[in-house]
Amino acid sequence: MISVENLSKQYGATTVVDGVSMVIERNSITVIVGTSGSGKSTLLRMINRLIEPTRGRVLIDGHDTTGEPAHLLRRRIGYAIQGHGLFPHRTVAENIATVPRLLGWDEARIRARVEELLLVFQLDPGAYAGAFPHQLSGGQQQRVGVARALAAEPAVLLMDEPFGALDPIIRAKAQDDLLDIQRRFGTTIVLVTHDMDEAFRLGDHVAVMSHGRLLQYDRPAVLLTRPADPFVSRMTGVSDRAMRLLSLTTAGEAALPGVSEGPAVAAAASLREVLSELLWRGADSAVVMDADGTRRGYLTIAAILERGRPG
């Protein structure tokens, strides 16, 4: 669990992060969104102390992060950035092994971990371990960047626009991979993005920032339906189209095969209506019923939001 307590950063007279407090649950993905210059990266970089806060503090599992030297703290926290930042003079395997080496792991363990990660990220160790970054495609470089951030089995992974440099098709794939990885390793992920759809797709929680302040921090569905601020609705307004899309699709068309718990909804209802129903009842999933009372299948909030994603 990460507790951010009243965190602020000032450069001279300008305040770029202003009194942000939030609690990030363990094993969840938290996405920070906001316009350019709203202080997202600054907030993220204060968590691993690449930037020292002017005021406030960050606790990880109850321990104040200022309690240890910054570079040792960072070795425990994964960090992945846009454009991957791979070391051009080191092979893929050496890149991934960076933090384990800094931590003094023995060579056999490092080798095993590198191999495991390459396999997880669908890179054949035989072909790619000895390759140099410039020999990889953009998508592969990005995967190596994330693999490198995860190498020392960090409990927390910070990502600053990790998919920003990827084209839309590869990006969707990379997002799927990230969800898999998160489930697999149970990492707590904090991710910054410009892309609302990415936020809704990945985030268990979404934080909306503007001018250094945290406007709303909640589950995506709540952000969509109960924005706390006109700015938030304008931010999510990128997905106005998504809401319209949801009104055009019926629950029957979208129902997933299978059984699930939850309230029953009519197959003829629009997804928008189903979403409101679920949020109203605080449930995660609903059972879709045909007019004749037979079960058609089920729907989850995530699946509905997924439907609303354009493209």
Place this chain on the structure above:
Amino acid sequence: MSVRTALTVPRLRRLDPLGALLAGAGAVAAVFLPFVVLKSNRIVPGDPRGLLDALPAWGALGCQAVLICAAIAALGVSNARVRLGAALLGVAAVALAVAAAGDALTPAGNKVVRVAPGAGFWVLLMCLGLMATDAVTRMRPGPGLRVLFLALSIVVAGLALAHGTFDHLSVMREYAVNADRFAREARQHVWLALGSLAAAVLVALPIGILCHRVPRLRSGVLGTLNVIQTIPAIALFGILMVPLAALAAAVPLAAALGIRGIGAAPAAVALFLYSLLPIAANTVAGLKRVPRAAVEAARGMGMTSWQILTGIELILALPVILTGIRIVLVQNIGMVTVAALIGGGGLGTFVFQGIGQTAIDLVLLGAIPIVALAFSAAVVLDALAEVLDRARQ
């Protein structure tokens, strides 16, 4: 911040590290190193004199007062203009002090005794110069202002020299002895540097254009020019002397034109050869920078290839070409010095004579104007390239 508050309320809380370094070095130089050296003739080692022994008391105290002000400004003032002002005042004070020391220590009518600036003077001058350079760097003056600074410095230095302020110093003594030769060699120096540059522009520009148009030629031609650049100047002079001597012997016209194995001809040819690479390479780089769209548009409007070249491409490439010319001019001014070794003349004559006689005053008589020339050329051409580059955008 006015000068007064700056000086009376120095912000010593934040001591400027560079200022501390310079003030420390300057203080050591002023106290422990000889300010001037008194020599009974031009080549014997001299008798060192500190600032206090070299000047009348009021002069020494005045100079020290100005230096202390400069040190305070260096330590505690952050305003760049104030720092520059203090540094320049310091330079003036040190220069006047060394001139006054020359006047005071030279017995009337004595032409043999030499008063030379000592290590203390040079270190002080260097510290103050660094302080001024740092201030100017922080002020980021535009090209116009930089040239104006340069012109002002030249005028001030020229007036001081014309007025005879420094006449009792050893370098000026050497000048007095060599006055007419100095003018001749200086002219020869500039002439060699500029002449070879002009010839190189005429040849290297077409080479550059050709290399740009025919990419196949590029690596070969530029590679060859690069090989020429790596040959040391004096070696290239030597290599050229033999064929030029042969030419003079075989073709009377060549000899009549002043081409000989020894002298200015091999120097001029070598400088010309050295100048080719920077200009040709920068022409290629400059032309490469021209946006394709501009050329396409011009072609679309029906301009001929020649019109596109002269009206669009070369104009757009000019700042980069000019940078090449700057490199060449500065390089040539330095390299002409070596021409003196093969009888090519120029200010290097004094440098090498000075080395031969271990007469540092004579060396300086040649070296100071060379450095001043090269520095001025760099400032002016840099400014020109910057103005053109801005006009382009």
Place this chain on the structure above:
Amino acid sequence: MPGMAAILRLAALALLLGFLLMPQSFAPLFTPLTQYGAPPIYDQGNLLTLALAHLGVVCCAAAASTLVAVGLGILVTRPSGAQFLPLSRTLVNIGQTFPPVAVLAVTVPLVGFGEKPTLIALFAYGLLPIFENTIVGLQTCPPQVLEAASGMGMSARQRLLSVELPLALPLILEGIRLSLVINVGTATIGSTVAAKGLGEVIIAGLLSNNNAFILQGGLVTGLMAILLYDALAGLERRICRTAHLE
């Protein structure tokens, strides 16, 4: 083309070594340039010894310049030395307008004749290109790479040693090469201040009016400079290729 370059390179090397080892066998070529039975081949010293002395001075000075210049370059690109960066830039620019000969000439009266002034001048002048390239190399490291390095928990020192310096290496090597080439030329002039070196041959030719000396001095020095430049460029390409830094 590469084949051609290799042949030229080998031929130049063979010529240089042949001449340095067995100068007398080239005598017939140089005899037409002499007058009044003057010796066609330099006879006031061993050419090989001179060439080695020349190289020695150049390399010693370059090693010292490299150490100091790279050290200073690192210093002014750290946060603690950042204040000195603009000034250092300006100083390098001004320094490069000083002709190397002037530096040499001014040193002589201060330290006397011989190897010393040459070494000092070579050292001082050799600093400039290395310092400049070190700064540029360290400053042009891709910011994301540096960010990633710090983000992963490298200390400032680890980041410098294992990321920044390796990435700046190609430019630093280029600086060293430029400085070596300038040094070969300046060391030639060092012979006018009685430093041992190949300039001696040319100077002797000038003094005794012997064109054969002048030409062979010029050729040997020129060949050595070109081969040195070429060898260093090759070494640079090789280091960069194995480190994948092109």
